[in-house]
Amino acid sequence: MRCFAGLLVVCAGASLLFAQSDPADSEIQQARVRLEQLRSLVEAGAAPRAQLAQAEAKIADAEDAALLRRTLYGQDLTDAQSEEMIAAANRRLDRRQQAFDRAKKLVDAGVATQASLSDFLEEIDRARQESDLASQRAGLVHELTMMAELERSVEEPIGSAPPAAREIGERHDGDGVFTPSTFARVESAYESHFGRPLPVSAMGETAVHRALGFDHRGRVDVAIHPDQPEGVWLREYLDDNHIPYFAFRQAVAGKATGAHIHLGPVSGPLAHGG
Numbered sequence: 001m002r003c004f005a006g007l008l009v010v011c012a013g014a015s016l017l018f019a020q021s022d023p024a025d026s027e028i029q030q031a032r033v034r035l036e037q038l039r040s041l042v043e044a045g046a047a048p049r050a051q052l053a054q055a056e057a058k059i060a061d062a063e064d065a066a067l068l069r070r071t072l073y074g075q076d077l078t079d080a081q082s083e084e085m086i087a088a089a090n091r092r093l094d095r096r097q098q099a100f101d102r103a104k105k106l107v108d109a110g111v112a113t114q115a116s117l118s119d120f121l122e123e124i125d126r127a128r129q130e131s132d133l134a135s136q137r138a139g140l141v142h143e144l145t146m147m148a149e150l151e152r153s154v155e156e157p158i159g160s161a162p163p164a165a166r167e168i169g170e171r172h173d174g175d176g177v178f179t180p181s182t183f184a185r186v187e188s189a190y191e192s193h194f195g196r197p198l199p200v201s202a203m204g205e206t207a208v209h210r211a212l213g214f215d216h217r218g219r220v221d222v223a224i225h226p227d228q229p230e231g232v233w234l235r236e237y238l239d240d241n242h243i244p245y246f247a248f249r250q251a252v253a254g255k256a257t258g259a260h261i262h263l264g265p266v267s268g269p270l271a272h273g274g
């Protein structure tokens with residue numbers, strides 16, 4: 001199981017790298033206005049059509065950059081948003097590859113020097129790193145979605161008995177109490193035992209839970225398989241301290257991952273408007 005905290009470090013480094021050339025949203029708005037002006041000029045035959053295509057590509061790229069800023073470096077994503085994020089990163093990579101190909105033709109024709117290609121290669125490299133990060137982030141969001149789907153399959157229906165969930169995992173009600181201070185105790189016990197932080201994958205409600213329509217407020221998911229040594233230790237600690245949890249082992253049919261330990265009572269459906 002991957003450590004989710006690790007990605008934050010990767011993303012922080014990349015955001016420095018990325019922020020340098022990232023235009024602000026207002027710049028995109030201004031560029032759109034200029035594009036419309038240019039379009040009128042082209043239609044009137046007062047500007048070359050090629051200039052229009054270039055301006056359009058530039059805006060599309062700036063919009064993709066803005067989308068990446070919201071998603072790749074933002075906090076909370078759904079599976080659908082992470083697909084958009086990957087598509088934007090790949091489009092940016094493609095545009096830079098095409099720019100390189102055009103520059104290479106000039107070099108091959110003897111019109112430009114070999115050295116003029118180095119900037120294009122750097123741009124490709126940067127876009128490739130962005131694209132790798134996007135895939136990595138999407139992979140984690142997908143794992144969160146698997147976990148959330150597992151939880152939804154055993155969620156507590158209002159006014160009826162909880163469904164039998166034995167095949168999916170084990171439910172332990174403990175004393176039914178799970179507060180921020182309970183969680184703080186779990187966190188510090190884990191850290192002092194293993195010498196590293198508890199790998200929390202979802203703290204309370206996330207975009208993934210909201211998209212699936214259930215209430216995960218006041219609950220915490222930990223990206224640990226219940227049967228790996230850390231999971232065995234954690235379950236024992238939770239049992240000894242009568243802390244409610246759900247150990248999810250079995251993925252939903254056709255899904256390969258999603259095993260984790262959920263701290264707190266089983267989630268219920270999200271109230272309307274909540």
Ligand SMILES: [Zn+2]
Binds near residue numbers: 216219220
């Ligand atoms: Zn959970």
